[in-house]
Amino acid sequence: MDIVVRDVSMVFPASAGPVRALGNLSLDVQSGELVALIGPSGCGKSTLLRLIADVVQPTSGTVEVRGGPPARARVARELGFVFQHPGLLLWRDALANVSLPLEVGGWGRRHQAPHQPAELLELVGLKGFERAFPRQLSGGMQQRVAIARALVTGPPILLMDEPFGALDEITRDHMNQELLRIWAATRTTIVFVTHSIAEAVYLASRVFVFSPRPGRVIGEVAIDLPSPRVPAVKDTPEFVRHTAALRRALAQAA
Amino acid sequence: MPGGVDTAQSELTIPAAASRAGAGTVLVRRLLFPVIAIAALVLLWDVVIRIFSVPPYVVPTPASVGQALVKERARLLDNSIPTIIESLGGFALGNLVAIAAAIAFVHNRTLERVLYPVAVAVRTLPIVAIAPIFVLMLGNGYAPKIAIAALITFFPTLVNMVEGLESADPQAMELMHVLSASRTEAFRYVRWPSSLPYLFSAMRIASTSSVLGALVAEWIGTNRGLGYLIVLTTYDFRTALLYAAMVMTSAIALAFFFLVSILEWVLVRWER
Numbered sequence: 001m002d003i004v005v006r007d008v009s010m011v012f013p014a015s016a017g018p019v020r021a022l023g024n025l026s027l028d029v030q031s032g033e034l035v036a037l038i039g040p041s042g043c044g045k046s047t048l049l050r051l052i053a054d055v056v057q058p059t060s061g062t063v064e065v066r067g068g069p070p071a072r073a074r075v076a077r078e079l080g081f082v083f084q085h086p087g088l089l090l091w092r093d094a095l096a097n098v099s100l101p102l103e104v105g106g107w108g109r110r111h112q113a114p115h116q117p118a119e120l121l122e123l124v125g126l127k128g129f130e131r132a133f134p135r136q137l138s139g140g141m142q143q144r145v146a147i148a149r150a151l152v153t154g155p156p157i158l159l160m161d162e163p164f165g166a167l168d169e170i171t172r173d174h175m176n177q178e179l180l181r182i183w184a185a186t187r188t189t190i191v192f193v194t195h196s197i198a199e200a201v202y203l204a205s206r207v208f209v210f211s212p213r214p215g216r217v218i219g220e221v222a223i224d225l226p227s228p229r230v231p232a233v234k235d236t237p238e239f240v241r242h243t244a245a246l247r248r249a250l251a252q253a254a
Numbered sequence: 255m256p257g258g259v260d261t262a263q264s265e266l267t268i269p270a271a272a273s274r275a276g277a278g279t280v281l282v283r284r285l286l287f288p289v290i291a292i293a294a295l296v297l298l299w300d301v302v303i304r305i306f307s308v309p310p311y312v313v314p315t316p317a318s319v320g321q322a323l324v325k326e327r328a329r330l331l332d333n334s335i336p337t338i339i340e341s342l343g344g345f346a347l348g349n350l351v352a353i354a355a356a357i358a359f360v361h362n363r364t365l366e367r368v369l370y371p372v373a374v375a376v377r378t379l380p381i382v383a384i385a386p387i388f389v390l391m392l393g394n395g396y397a398p399k400i401a402i403a404a405l406i407t408f409f410p411t412l413v414n415m416v417e418g419l420e421s422a423d424p425q426a427m428e429l430m431h432v433l434s435a436s437r438t439e440a441f442r443y444v445r446w447p448s449s450l451p452y453l454f455s456a457m458r459i460a461s462t463s464s465v466l467g468a469l470v471a472e473w474i475g476t477n478r479g480l481g482y483l484i485v486l487t488t489y490d491f492r493t494a495l496l497y498a499a500m501v502m503t504s505a506i507a508l509a510f511f512f513l514v515s516i517l518e519w520v521l522v523r524w525e526r
Binding site: 053054055074075077079081083084085086087088089090091100101103104105107133134135 | 423425426428429430431432433434435436439443444447450522523524525
């Protein structure tokens, strides 16, 4: 079990009184799984990712990442994080952005990097763009650089916070395909936050449905579509059956 | 994945190539238009003097200013050197202190809350009033002039630099945390580079205002420098030399501005 979340509650102090972001949330993610988290806006999905990544601490409950506290996993670089916006450093070219995690803390000097930054750029389909600066790249390409950056230290877990939310549908479909290809190549555990029902069904083996704030898991939908997934699966009755089930679960949540 | 590369290539936006094609036109616009504007202004100046027959001790003709520039060049250059030293010294000192203060402020909120209002208060003091005080405290040498030039450059850099350091992309800062980066690393990799465009905006202002600071300082207690020359020639009604000294001052300020712009162009490549 890669990620174990037990009875986690999260309360943020705010000027209008404390906000309960998560309420007694529990979920497990197995090693090598690609799970999606879906739910209404502000239901705490992103907060959960930040809890797993040790960016914030839970008010109560426990989070375990690979058998230890999230802080251990963070320090050991067992977590890769892809944000909603690429968050690239504008003054570094694509290659230098990808190798940033190797430089920070001298990680690359103390460890054998599992992938060369240039190889990862090739993996995300950006061969030939090593020297391009973020401003010269489209949104989809920037997000691919961010994915390569998250993968460069070879983390067993990849946390993705609506990474394709800002992209148009055509680019998003393309990126979904790329992500599945990368997942197949790296066998990384992926926790993927999304607002899109179709994206969740297409990518994930399991989808967790969140209630509105305070967020907790109110449904878990197993997606037993054949693997590897190809775009044509979206036109099958099975796919529609799954999206319908998810839509129903979300309707109950609201 | 051979198809991936093709798709990626088609996604590439190429503003760089587009702007390079028009680089010649841009250069002409940047250089030629200001030159035309200045030439037109000089012409207008000449015409106005002739039409209203302004006496030369009130406003000299452009030609006489040109003559003064040539004839008195040794004196002008001699007086430029202290002004340049004071401006550069003040520019360096003011910016360094401002950068250090800004770095301290973003890392220590209490310090910011205590000292920022003090900085604002100092800013509101009129520089012409501080100048004699500095001369009293620091004597007649370079020190008070450099201090005044530093004071005048300090505030814009402080304000811009605090803003620049805080402009760091929150997601990049969160990434630094996920990568277990130290505060120094977060500063070096994210905060400092994020602040550079802001720093250069401030330094462009400071490049010209530091000359102004040095000039004002030279009005009091000195017998060298362009500021001194300006005061002297005003009292003596040697307006042609007065104007020549002003042209000289302006040229120095422009040169500083140009130098800062070149440095920005080299160091802040990603903003262009």
